[in-house]
Amino acid sequence: MLFTKVKSISTKELQEQLNNQPTIVDVREDFEYQGGHIPSAVNLPLSTLDQQTGNQKLHEPWYLICRSGARSMRAAKYLTKAGYDVINVKGGMNAWNGPVQN
Template sequence: MKEITVQEVQQSIENGNKLNLIDVREVSEVQEGHVPGSINIPLGLLEFRLPELDKNTPYIIICRSGGRSGQATEFLNYQGYNATNMVGGMLAWEGKVEQ
């Protein structure tokens, strides 16, 4: 499974790169704070929302600590998507957050 650190994601955003971030936490968790520009697809709904995703687009998957995003990353990669797990999740995130 491909992994990326929160620092690498933060640096990429600060450098002006457009990242495709998917937050797989529950809606209530995301409302408490999320990485700016991320979209919320709760882990339990991911398989039903696959048609919204593009297999040619690289995605970075986010959750609270890295567990659910790891599951989502493995699932997406198995389905033929280009997904990378953000290790440490929002607990390790030190950048801007939106609510």
């Protein structure tokens, strides 16, 4: 499978899902996550994702977010190939207008 099809949504669409308590996975590095993240987001940095996914007991689907959407797209392709149900958040935290926790 040369190309992996990944589902994507906008930050506005994710914000509309917040009442449903979606599983949000922030794939930025820890220092970026600590600088401000979506309050319910779990931090699984892309750089260590392959070592951490087997330990996670998170409900699927996972909504993946990063700073701009590029790393979360890479993570989404990797996780989709591994059999996870994931959705990439286009625009990332740069486009996020919802609540942020430090």
